Amino acid sequence: MSAVAESNVVGNSGCGFAEYPIFRKARPDRTVEDILADIQHAADLPLAQGIPLPAEAYTTEAFYNWEVENVLRAEWLCLAHRSQIPNPGDFLNIDILGEPLIVVHGKDGQIRVLSRVCPHRAMDIMPPGFGYDGHGPADAREGGAGCGHTRLFLCPYHHWSFELDGSLKACPEMQNAEGFRRDDYALTTFRSELWNGFIFVNLDGKAGSLEANMTDLTSDLAGWDMSKMKVVIEREWDCPFNWKVLIENFMEPYHHLGAHCRTLQPLMPAKDTWTSGERAHSIRVNTPLKEAALSEMRQQYADGTTEGFPLIPTLPPEHQVQWSAYLSYPTFLLFGGPDRMIWYRLDPITTDRSRLITTTLVNEEALAAPDFEKRKAAAEKMMIDFHLEDMEVCTAVQRGFYSTGYRRGRLSHLEMPIWLIERYLAARSRNTWPTYDRPAAPSQR
Known part of the structure; x- marks a missing residue:
C-alpha cells in the first residue's frame, strides 16, 4: 500500500x-x-x-x-468582534469557505458583510496587501492582517468603485453598454447578525435566528x-x-x-x-x-x-x-x-x-x-x-x-x-x- x-x-x-x-x-x-x-x-x-x-x-x-x-x-459563523472595526470606514478582509469577504462598519453605523468579488469581472477588490502599493483609497491600520480603513471600495482592475454599503458608486466607460443599470451591480451582501458584540455570517442565508x-x-x-x-x-x-x-x-x-x-x-x-x-x-x-x-x-x-x-x-x-x-x-x-x-x-x-x-x-x-x-x-x-x-x-x-x-x-x-x-x-x-x-x-x- x-x-x-x-x-x-x-x-x-x-x-x-x-x-x-x-x-x-x-x-x-x-x-x-x-x-x-x-x-x-x-x-x-x-x-x-x-x-x-x-x-x-x-x-x-x-x-x-x-x-x-x-x-x-x-x-452561523463568527467572523469578528465589533471592537475590531470601531469606526465608520473600518473593515476586515476575511476569507472563509472559499468566500472572500469584507466585514465593514458603514457610514450609517451599520455592520455589513459584503463579498469582495467585483460583479464586473470577478476581481477580488481587496487582494492581499490592499491591492497595488499606493493604489486606491484604502489604508492598512493596526489590528492585524487584512485590517483597514477606507471611504469607499475601489476595484483595482477597472476602477469600478463601491460605497461602504456595497452599492455601485461609479463605473467608468460603461455608457455604451445597452440596458446597463448601476443599481443592478452592487457587491453581494451576505446575511449577518450581531450577538454580544460578535459579528456572525450565514453564507447560504437560510439559517434560523441567531438570537x-x-x-x-x-x-x-x-x-x-x-x-x-x-x-x-x-x-x-x-x-x-x-x-x-x-x-x-x-x-x-x-x-x-x-x-x-x-x-x-x-x-x-x-x-x-x-x-x-x-x-x-x-x-x-x-x-x-x-x-x-x-x-x-x-x-x-x-x-x-x-x-x-x-x-x-x-x-x-x-x-x-x-x-x-x-x-x-x-x-x-x-x-x-x-x-x-x-x-x-x-x-x-x-x-x-x-x-x-x-x-x-x-x-x-x-x-x-x-x-x-x-x-x-x-x-x-x-x-x-x-x-x-x-x-x-x-x-x-x-x-x-x-x-x-x-x-x-x-x-x-x-x-x-x-x-x-x-x-x-x-x-x-x-x-x-x-x-x-x-x-x-x-x-x-
Whole structure:
C-alpha cells in the first residue's frame, strides 16, 4: 500500500515549529452515507459506551464537502468582534469557505458583510496587501492582517468603485453598454447578525435566528458583557488538521492530564471538570480552579502581585472560581475566566487544514490599568504556551487518522463534549438539532 507524505508546518508568523509529515494512505474511503450511518450509531450509544467519530470523518474529502454544504455554510459563523472595526470606514478582509469577504462598519453605523468579488469581472477588490502599493483609497491600520480603513471600495482592475454599503458608486466607460443599470451591480451582501458584540455570517442565508440559537449562551455569559469588551491579543495559526480535531480538543478537558500537564492541569485538574446538560445549539464545560490555585490567585490580587487583568466585578460567584469552555455550533469557541474572555475564530479550509485566530478580550477597566501592557504580555504568553501544546497533539492526531494502525477507542466520561458533538452531527444529518427528536442528555452535576 503506497503512502504520500506531505510536510506541514505548524505555526504562525514569528513562531517556529517542528515540521510534521502527514502520511495519506491510499485506501478506499467509505461513502458519505456510510460515514453518516456510523456517526448516527455512535451518537445513539450512551456515553458510558461511547466511541469517537470514525477516522473517515476527518480524512474524506466527500464528507468534508457534505459538512461545508450542510453544516458550515448552512449555519452561523463568527467572523469578528465589533471592537475590531470601531469606526465608520473600518473593515476586515476575511476569507472563509472559499468566500472572500469584507466585514465593514458603514457610514450609517451599520455592520455589513459584503463579498469582495467585483460583479464586473470577478476581481477580488481587496487582494492581499490592499491591492497595488499606493493604489486606491484604502489604508492598512493596526489590528492585524487584512485590517483597514477606507471611504469607499475601489476595484483595482477597472476602477469600478463601491460605497461602504456595497452599492455601485461609479463605473467608468460603461455608457455604451445597452440596458446597463448601476443599481443592478452592487457587491453581494451576505446575511449577518450581531450577538454580544460578535459579528456572525450565514453564507447560504437560510439559517434560523441567531438570537434564538444563542439563548443559553446569552444567559451563561451575561456577566462578561462582551459587547463592551475589546480584542487586545490576536495570533494566527496554520493548522494541518481537520476543523473538528480542534473543536473536540478545545472542548474536552480530559487532555489536561496529558497535553496540559504543566500548564492547565495544575490549575484546573481534569478530574474536577464536568459538562452541563445537552443543549440544541451549544455545549458548556465547567473547569473549576483547584483550591490551592484559587487561594493563590486571591492572595496575588490582594497584595498586588498578580499578572492577571482586573477581576470582572459583574461575574456571578460561579464564574469567579472557574473557567468555562463554550461551543456554539458549529465553530464558535469561547473560554471565559474571572478576568478575560478567550475567543478562537476557526476557519475550515480543507479536509485536513484549518486557519485559527486565537484572541483575548478584556474590559475597559483592564485597558485603563497603568501596567496593562505588562499584563497583556503575560496573558499572551499563557495563551501561546497552552496552545502550542494543543497544536502538537492535534497535528499528531490528524496523522493518526490516516494510519491503518489506528483502532477506534472508547470515550472517557470527561470526553462528554466529543459525544455531544457526535450527537450534533447526527442530528444535522437528520435535518434537525440535538434534543429536538431525542431526549436531552443530563448534566454531569
